[in-house]
Amino acid sequence: MSKISHAQTSITQEKYRSSIQAGKHTFISDEPANEGGTDLGPTPIQMLAGSLGACTAITLRMYADRKGWPLTQADVDVTINRSTPPAVITRQIRLHGPLDAEQRARLMQIADACPVHKILSAAIPVTTTEQF
DSSP, rough: SSOOOEEEEEOSSTOOOOOEEETTTTEEEEEOOGGTTTOOOHHHHHHHHHHHHHHHHHHHHHHHHTOOOOOEEEEEEEEOSSSSSSSEEEEEEESSSSHEEEEEEEHHHHHHTTTTHHEEEEOOOOOOOOOO
């Protein structure tokens, strides 16, 4: 698994539709109409919430598969509340399948091992440069 991820984003004069290229995948981020956008895709904050949810679910699936545990489904609900600084991220996990109490407890611990959770939980320096 690569430790480096990369995405490129472009925006033209179409408010506020952004085209994102990540590897061979292209997707759109936008803002809702009431914020001046065209609502063609999730907002960047929704994408961040989705990234944490997807990473958590994938991490749980990988761990359960490796252990041979009967996790049939994992649902992850992520809310980012930015109404007051600092933002608060709430993650709710629902595990499905005939798991015993020890397996459930361990999977809840493993959720914090997902790479996106680790990134969001650390102080993250962001370096910005201008390209000419």
